[in-house]
Amino acid sequence: MSKSLASIQLRATAEPAQQCLTVANWYHIENDDQLRPGSSPLSEDGQYLCFFGAELNEADVLEVLRLCQQADIEVTRLALYQPTATMTPGLVIYTHSARDVRAPIRALAAQRGLQGAAISQPPSLLKPGLLVMDMDSTVITIECIDEIARLAGVYDEVAAVTAQAMAGQLAFNDSLYQRVAKLSGVELPLIQQLKDNLPLMEGVAQLCAVLKAHHWHLAIASGGFTWFAEALKAPLQLDAVFANTLEIADDKLTGKVLGEVVDGSKKAEVLKSLAEQFGIASKQTVAMGDGANDLIMMAAAGLGVAVHGKPKVVEQADAAITQGSLTQLLYLLSVPV
Structure with missing residues (x-):
């Protein structure tokens, strides 16, 4: 990223990020160091980099931008957004780059105690889905199936097969038949107990x-x-x-x-x-x-x-x-x- 982030109009403080960025208002990074309100990027070629899962402060925003720079992800705009009134604001960054940045985004999000995702065409909550x-x-x-096995006293045998299946080491159908066979004779009251809780x-x-x-x-x-x-x-x-x-x-x-x-x-x-x-x-x-x-x-x-x-x-x-x-x-x- 060619733009300098050193003098962007954010301070590395613990103040909530919404003190300096208005929720649902896109800010455009321009003149190398300025954040100015801008319109939403509507291009379908780029990606939206989403960061969420913890309270964001100004220092978090600056650090995420710095980490994007380190990962050679060009940032053009950013915004805070809030799915519901009770959820803490997340940060979304727009990049024109179409390269796969899922792994680096998750990694840099984790460095700030956040969760991260890169989405090119996010579904909309406001449309039927x-x-x-x-x-x-x-x-x-x-x-x-593991819990039925636990109640039936064959947990270790069944759980070992489940772990192989979930890790992709055993074909699912084969694993299912193997595990269910070990449950032969289990009485329905045991299953009902699990079903009710x-x-x-x-x-x-x-x-x-x-x-x-x-x-x-x-x-x-x-x-x-x-x-x-x-x-x-x-x-x-x-x-x-x-x-x-x-x-x-x-x-x-x-x-x-x-x-x-x-x-x-x-x-x-x-x-x-x-x-x-x-x-x-x-x-x-x-x-x-x-x-x-x-x-x-x-x-x-x-x-x-x-x-x-x-x-x-x-x-x-x-x-x-x-x-x-x-x-x-x-x-x-x-x-x-």
Whole structure:
């Protein structure tokens, strides 16, 4: 970046960033060292670099700009923005560069205790959209199959296979059949106990409420089980759920899965089918997950977001929420374009 940041009209102080930059007003860096209010950059060729997840002060803004300079990312404009009145303002920087800067942006954000994302065409919260979510370790904090195994006394055996599958070391279908087979004979009261106490991921209920209020459609596409996905439909206002069906006989699991397996390819099909059903443009689709079997769905969406994801998933995702509330997805849907 050729522009000097040394004398930009910001001070490296602990004062809140909104003391010097007005929320939702783009500032143009010009004359090498001046910040002036400017219009929103509407070019579709560049990228929006989003920083969020902590209270920003003037020193943070200057340091992020300096780190962008070190990473040879040319900055032309920046703005503060606030998805909702209760969320702390995030920082968005516009660059004309189209090169892949996801990794350096995440790295420099982490240096300031922030989360970072680089998005070329962010979906808009203000237009109808579609969010398709994985369930286990995304919408809820647990892997249901592991917890059934824990209650049944075969946790270590099942968890080892789950870890291989989520890391992409074992084909999902193979891992599913192997794990479910170990649950043969588990009685339904054990499953009901788990179903009645599903622990939601922080912020997911609030996120779903905000999205529904803005006319978004919501769905779960899970390699888990319908028993649990159906239980989440009402509390999260979901339009649809897709998951695997466990065979049951005499109020016990048989160790078999019924019907077509919901694997990575099926998840992507679900996203495309729902987008067509609801008349949602591809740009307005978002897929969210944590495991390797979510990558195809995430690639098919307008925006693919890793949630507390495995390293491989974070690396390939368009954006990642690596800590904190899922309401932070709203930062990626509220960029003032």
